[in-house]
Amino acid sequence: MEKIGEWERMSLIYELTQGQELARQLVAQLNAPSSSDESKEILAQKIEASYEKALSLVNCNATGGTVGMLESSASRCASPPSDDSDRCIGEPEASKKRKSGQPRWTHRVRVRPEMVLEGSLDDGFNWRKYGQKDILGSKYPRGYYRCIHRSVGGCLATKQVQRSDDDPTIFEITYIGTHTCSNVTSNLMSLPAPVTSDEKNQEQGPSPCMEHFYHNQKQSSQDLLVSFQKDLNVENQHLDRTYTNSFPYISTPSNVVFSMSPSVIIDNNGVGNVLPSGFVSPTTSRINFSLPTLDGVAANSAMSLAAVGLDFPFGSSQLDHNFTFDNNGFFPQGP
DNA sequence: CTGATTTGACCGCT
DNA sequence: AGCGGTCAAATCAG
DSSP states (O other), X not given: OOXXXXXXXXHHHHHHHHHHHHHHHHHHHHHOXXXXXHHHHHHHHHHHHHXXXXXXXXXXXXXXXXXXXXXXXXXXXXXXXXXXXXXXXXXXXGSSSOOTTSOXXXXXXXXXXXXHHHTOOOOSSOEEEEEEEOOTTOSXXXXXXXXXXXXXXXXXXXXXXXXXXXXXXXXXXXXXXXXXXXXXXXXXXXXXXXXXXXXXXXXXXXXXXHHHHHHHHHHTTOHHHHHHHHHHHHHXXXXXXXXXXXXXXXXXXXXXXXXXXXXXXXXXXXXXXXXXXXXXXXXXXXXXOOOOOOHHHHHHHHHHHHHTTOOOXXXXXXXXXXXEEEXXXXXXXXX
């Protein structure tokens, strides 16, 4: 769908305007000898993040995202609950069939060694590994994970984690299907619930890209993030390329950078039925956003990454506490 | 002992 | 026919 929806347009304008304002602030600081290098760099990072968001918005649309994506995914993926037999527990027909009709999108995740060791990388869901397979043409095996609530809540969300051949620190995580377990997960507040096509049409909500964008947007106003980015600022000096961004899912004690970097893959083969209950329309206040903590379920994903071939032969004391996490729209909010 | 992971085998799709 | 996704028994870990 080539037409940019109102959501996207407003967001784009907002983001570009914010980038412009930040640029002005940066210029002002550059002219003010009293300002610290640190604050300048923070501003620069914010500007970069702002443009990344804007670019991601454009990319969402360019890849068939947003409105059109919602529609296509609605017709193909999000059948009404009553008709959703393949999402039910013990449904034999769904057992070994490929989920060709499921919404599917890929994130590239740069993980740094200590994040695996510390267990700080997580997307907020509880995953259980159910398989691993060597993939033709890939150096590293692909790990298969399903939502831990599959048996209890009938949640059929799965993800595949594969280490990149080119850059071993990058993992490509493909999410398949949406979580239907929001009401059975005690530690997750606003999980995206399955949305029928009708619901989507009524809500006019964002695509996953948009949803994540607004998550970023909401969080970007948080003071906590500012201080958080200060930490990042220091650590970025040790990194060749780490994108900082306003990301709502911050594991508070550790210095984790979640980002929507330009390298993000938005493999939206019909994505879009993710509509978190915590989503706030741009026409409404951008508050009501809570910072999650990922600690409760972090170890699971850490092991997930370790299981797909990430071996770090050095101690945590030598590790740099930073990594980037490219994400678009699948993450829930924590408690 | 219980729950999670591993791994070989099976099955569907291309 | 080959590949990818899933199952399920075996194994491991807490």
